[in-house]
Amino acid sequence: MPVFPKISLRPEVEHYLRNVFKNTELLNAFGLEGTEQKFEALLTRLSQPPGFTTVRLNTHLASVECIRDLLTEEIQKQLKDLRKCDVRILPHPKLPDVLLIPVIGPRENLARYSSEVIVGVQCGNAVLRGAHVFAPGIVSAPKFMKVGDVVSVFSDIDGKCTRGAMEFQGNKVFVGNGIAEMKRSSIFCSDKPLKGIGIRMTKPVCLSPCFDKVLSNHIFLQNLPSVVVGHVLAPVPGERILDMCAAPGGKTTHIAALMHDQGEVVAMDKIANKLERIKQNAALLQLKCIKAYCFNGTKALATDATGSSTDGPPFSPESFDRILLDAPCSGLGQRPNMACTWSLKEVLSYQPLQRKLFTVAVKLLKPGGVLVYSTCTITLAENEEQVAWALQTFPCLRLQPQEPHLGGEGMMGACLSRDQLKQLQRFDPACVPAEGFKFNPEEEESSQRTESDFIQQANKDTIGFFIAKFVKVP
Numbered sequence: 346m347p348v349f350p351k352i353s354l355r356p357e358v359e360h361y362l363r364n365v366f367k368n369t370e371l372l373n374a375f376g377l378e379g380t381e382q383k384f385e386a387l388l389t390r391l392s393q394p395p396g397f398t399t400v401r402l403n404t405h406l407a408s409v410e411c412i413r414d415l416l417t418e419e420i421q422k423q424l425k426d427l428r429k430c431d432v433r434i435l436p437h438p439k440l441p442d443v444l445l446i447p448v449i450g451p452r453e454n455l456a457r458y459s460s461e462v463i464v465g466v467q468c469g470n471a472v473l474r475g476a477h478v479f480a481p482g483i484v485s486a487p488k489f490m491k492v493g494d495v496v497s498v499f500s501d502i503d504g505k506c507t508r509g510a511m512e513f514q515g516n517k518v519f520v521g522n523g524i525a526e527m528k529r530s531s532i533f534c535s536d537k538p539l540k541g542i543g544i545r546m547t548k549p550v551c552l553s554p555c556f557d558k559v560l561s562n563h564i565f566l567q568n569l570p571s572v573v574v575g576h577v578l579a580p581v582p583g584e585r586i587l588d589m590c591a592a593p594g595g596k597t598t599h600i601a602a603l604m605h606d607q608g609e610v611v612a613m614d615k616i617a618n619k620l621e622r623i624k625q626n627a628a629l630l631q632l633k634c635i636k637a638y639c640f641n642g643t644k645a646l647a648t649d650a651t652g653s654s655t656d657g658p659p660f661s662p663e664s665f666d667r668i669l670l671d672a673p674c675s676g677l678g679q680r681p682n683m684a685c686t687w688s689l690k691e692v693l694s695y696q697p698l699q700r701k702l703f704t705v706a707v708k709l710l711k712p713g714g715v716l717v718y719s720t721c722t723i724t725l726a727e728n729e730e731q732v733a734w735a736l737q738t739f740p741c742l743r744l745q746p747q748e749p750h751l752g753g754e755g756m757m758g759a760c761l762s763r764d765q766l767k768q769l770q771r772f773d774p775a776c777v778p779a780e781g782f783k784f785n786p787e788e789e790e791s792s793q794r795t796e797s798d799f800i801q802q803a804n805k806d807t808i809g810f811f812i813a814k815f816v817k818v819p
Contacts, residue, residue, distance in 0.1 A: 348451040348550060350518065351388035353502055353684040359388075361689055362677075365725050368758060383775050387723070390774035394473040394681045396806035397799075398446040398553045399569045401595075403562065403630050405602045409436070412563045413444060420446065420554045435799055439749040442602070443572055445803050449552035455522060460487045460496045462525075462544055463513045466684050469500025472520045473681045475553030478544035483532050485510040490529040497522050498544055502684045509533045518683060521549030561629055567595045568721075569803060570752065570772045570810035574671065575599035577747045577770070577814055578717045582607035584666040587709060589642040589702060592619030594626040594635075596671055601632040610634050611665075613658060615641040643701045646708050660709055667715045668706045672699045674720040674727050678809020680774060696726050700734065707739050712819035715745070719812045723773070728811040729759035732769065735815070744768045745814040751804045752812070772810040 354362070366384045402412045417434055424432055437443040464472070468482025484501055487494075488511045499517035506513040523544040532543060546555075556566055575596055580586050582604045591597045591612035601610045612635055614620045620639045627635040640658040647659035675692045677685065703718065710716050718735075720727050732755070735742055747770050755761060755769030 348453055348519075349389065349392045349681070349683070350502075351385065352391040352682055353516075354388075355686065355688060357689040358685070358687065358692055361692070362724070365758070386777075387773075387775035390680070390777055391677070391809070392681055392683045393451070394448060394470075394551050394553075395568070395808060396448050396777075397569070397803040398448060398475065399567055399572060399803075400444045400446065400556075401565045401567050401572050401599060402442045402444065403565065403598075403602060404442050405606055406631060407563055409441065409444075412560070415560055415563065416444065419559055423554050424449075424552070433796075433799065435796055435803075437803070438800060439751060440569075440572055440576065442599075443569070445569075445799065446554060447799060451550050452548070452552065455519075455548055455550065457519060458495055458497045458522065460490065460494055461512065462486050462490070462496045462498050462523075463501050463506045463510070463517060464498060464520075466500050466502055466504065469498075469518065469520050470681045470683065472498065472500075472546060472549055473551050475549075475551075475555050476557070477542045477546050477555060478523065480527060480532055480539040480541055480543035483543045484508050485513050486525075486529045486532060487511060488529065490525055492525055492528055494525045495522065496525055496544060498546070500683060504684070504686070519550065521546050521551075523547050523549075562631065565595055565598065565626070565630065567599070568808045568810070570719075570721075570770075570807055570812070571595060572599065573749060573751055573770070574669065574717060574719050574812055575603055576749060577812055578667055578669055578715065579748075580604045580608070580610075580667055585609045585664065586611065587645075587660075587665045587668045587706075588612045589645070589668065589670045589706060590614060590673055591623055591637070591671075592616065594623035594637075596669060597623055597635060597637075598626050598630050598632055600669065601627070601634050602630070604634065606632050606634045608634055609636065611658075611660075612637045613640045613642055613645060615639065643698070643705060646705045662708050663711045663714075665709050665714060666711055667717075668710050669717050669719070670702055670706045671719045672702055672727075674699070674722040675724060677722045677724060678772070678774070678811075679721055680808045692724070693726065695722075696731070699727060699731055703731070703735060704738075707735075707742065707817065710817045712741075712817055714817050716742070716815045716817065717812065718815070719810065721808055721810050723809040723811075725756060725758050728771065728813075729755045729761055729766075729769065732765070732813045733759045733761055735813075736765075741818050742815045743818055745816050747812060747814050752807075752810070755811075768814070770812040772805075772807045774807070774809050776805045 463485035
């Protein structure tokens, strides 16, 4: 049995994606058999974590060299049990504020113990990216589990395990071994809110450093394409910039750092508790040019009836130099994602919302300003089709080349020209070789890889992501 099964989707969603993928690839002159294999590879890749941990450095507070030294020391401590502790920390040649750390694994020969802890699928996904198991994520634990017990941890893929169960024989995926930090009764029989680490992972299937409370002022964990977005937007100190759907604030704080904290970055999100995370991250990274507002982006344009505020939303037309619309989406590019329970109706519901937000963004953008549209999904409807719609609906918009351009070009199927597709940037997990990317510093093959090999792989082995860059012609 493979370490990771393919992502579990509702049949109608898988059928929809398969048909879109087939039609798109056939337009690109792929044979049907090759298309089917590539689609199956995509479904398998989505259940696996990316092959690298991407660490964005807060260069507003310290130099790249200083942060890298601190990070190296921390990782050496965490991975001290490896016989050869020479895990590489790689600077990205096109992203000066990024360090890449190869994920060790997947480790296929780990022992599995009779004492099994079952966690929710989101908790299991987090473990695969370096997290310990926090108590609220535990669904099932052995009857006599006590502090110090060695346990095997499994992710409940279908969400069928009953909370408080003592064992579970349903669909589950092994994510590693750890040591219990809590006894069973403290998890399931306590009246107090659950918090803290329940299982400290000692031998996860995919070994990544744990960054909980590590260098919190100096680093921010982001997926590689999410960092690329900030550089594509290319903010300039002194500008007024809008991040329309900003939570949790990773891209917002990156924009502010790229501006050297000079100018104004307006961050909006309609959910209050998500907005608090933006404020917390801004404070943590000591960025003062960020103004955060709890507001619905579809209503951010002032009309004669609503009026406009001096500072906060709604805003006057043509009041921003650059706008980032990292739109709400179906999120089907996220990794690892071993199960998605959404219906086809839910997957298709995002396109109208994205167009409402896009329309507001165009009206808020100054002539000559830059609008970057991005999603973390793989569907044609939310990506290339939106670009085609935007170019037809707003004659003032022109597609722009992107720098850096680390992903592939856009997919065919949305009536965009080849030149237009080349100006788009699509990160496609299906591009990862069929055998995947395995790294183990103790193996000779891994130790012989060059830095260039690692960088090329890191640019491919990412979450699914899409970026389009427009300029508003005066």
